Amino acid sequence: MGLETVLFARHNRVAWISINRPERANSVTVELARDLMKALETAEADPNVGAVVLTAEGKQFCAGADLGRLKEYLALPPEQQKEPFNVRDLFPVTAKLRATQLPVIAAVNGAATAGGLDLCCACDIRIASENARFGETYVKVGMIPGNGGTHLLPSIVGPGWACELAFTGDIIDAQKALEIRLVNRVVAHDQLVDEAAVLAERIANLPLSAISAAKRAIYKGVRQSLDENLQEMYFAVGWLHHSDDHKEGVRAFVEKRTPEFNKDRGQPS
Numbered sequence: 547m548g549l550e551t552v553l554f555a556r557h558n559r560v561a562w563i564s565i566n567r568p569e570r571a572n573s574v575t576v577e578l579a580r581d582l583m584k585a586l587e588t589a590e591a592d593p594n595v596g597a598v599v600l601t602a603e604g605k606q607f608c609a610g611a612d613l614g615r616l617k618e619y620l621a622l623p624p625e626q627q628k629e630p631f632n633v634r635d636l637f638p639v640t641a642k643l644r645a646t647q648l649p650v651i652a653a654v655n656g657a658a659t660a661g662g663l664d665l666c667c668a669c670d671i672r673i674a675s676e677n678a679r680f681g682e683t684y685v686k687v688g689m690i691p692g693n694g695g696t697h698l699l700p701s702i703v704g705p706g707w708a709c710e711l712a713f714t715g716d717i718i719d720a721q722k723a724l725e726i727r728l729v730n731r732v733v734a735h736d737q738l739v740d741e742a743a744v745l746a747e748r749i750a751n752l753p754l755s756a757i758s759a760a761k762r763a764i765y766k767g768v769r770q771s772l773d774e775n776l777q778e779m780y781f782a783v784g785w786l787h788h789s790d791d792h793k794e795g796v797r798a799f800v801e802k803r804t805p806e807f808n809k810d811r812g813q814p815s
Contacts, residue, residue, distance in 0.1 A: 547588055551577050552578065552585050556589075559747065560599060560743065560746040560750050561599070563582065564602055565578065570614075572603070572608045572609060572662070573611060573662075575612050575632070579632060582639045583639050586598070596649075596750030599746050600650060600652050601652070601738075601742070604655075605655075606657045607652075607656050607666065608659075608662025610660025610662045611632055643665070649670050651669060651673060654678040658679070658680050661692075661695075664691060664694050667699055673732075674729040674731070674732045675732075676732055676734055678719075678729075678732075681717035684712070684715070685714070699712070703728050707726050751808075753789070753795065753808060754808055756792070759782050759785075763778065790810060791805075791808065794807060
C-alpha cells in the first residue's frame with residue numbers, strides 16, 4: 547500500500563488504521579491525509595472488512611495541523627498560497643469517514659485537538675481512554691474549526707457546548723467529554739484496544755447491508771422531518787427485504803440458530 551504515516555492491519559473483519567507520527571503529536575500533514583485516504587479506500591475495497599477502528603500511536607490521538615509546516619506555508623508569498631493549508635487532501639478524508647458504508651469507531655488514546663477532534667467527530671462511534679483529552683483549539687491560533695468541526699461538533703454535543711469549546715479553545719478531559727456526550731464511553735487506558743476490538747468485531751459480524759443503510763439514514767435523518775424520514779424508510783426497508791442478510795436473519799430467528807451474515811462479502815482469511 548506504500549503508507550508512510552499510517553499503520554494498517556486487518557484482524558478478522560476489522561480494519562485497524564493507526565496514525566503514526568508520534569514524534570509530531572500525530573499532527574496532520576499532506577502525507578498523513580493522503581495515507582488516511584489510502585487506508586480507508588483499502589478497507590472499503592476489502593470484502594472481508596465489516597468495520598474500521600481509527601486510533602493512533604504514542605500518547606496523542608491527533609493534534610490537528612502540523613504547525614511547523616503551517617508556519618512555513620504562511621511565510622510563502624501570497625501568490626504561492628493557492629488555497630488554505632492542507633484542505634485539498636484533508637477535507638476528503640473527513641468526508642470519507644462519514645460517507646463510507648463501513649462503520650468507523652474512533653479509539654481515542656490521547657489528546658484530540660483542533661483538526662484531530664474534527665477527525666474524531668467524523669467517526670460514527672467514539673471510545674475514549676481515561677487519558678484522552680479533547681479541544682477545539684483553533685481559536686488559540688486565530689482560526690475557525692475548519693475541518694468540518696462547525697458541522698460535526700454541534701451535531702454531537704449541541705450548539706451550546708460547541709460554541710463554548712470553539713470560543714474558548716478549552717481542553718476537556720475524558721469524563722467531561724462523556725458528560726456532554728462527545729464520546730460514547732470512557733475505558734481504562736490499557737483496555738482501550740480490547741474494548742474497541744470487542745465492539746468493532748460485534749458490529750463487523752452483523753449485516754453490513756443493514757448497518758450501512760442505517761448509517762446513511764441516521765445522518766440524513768437528523769436533517770429531515772419525521773414525514774420525510776418515513777417516506778425514505780419506505781424504500782430503504784423495501785430494498786432490505788430483498789437482501790440475503792435479511793432473509794437469513796429471519797430464517798435463523800425462526801429456526802433458533804445463529805445467523806450467518808455477509809456471505810456475499812466473503813470470509814476473513
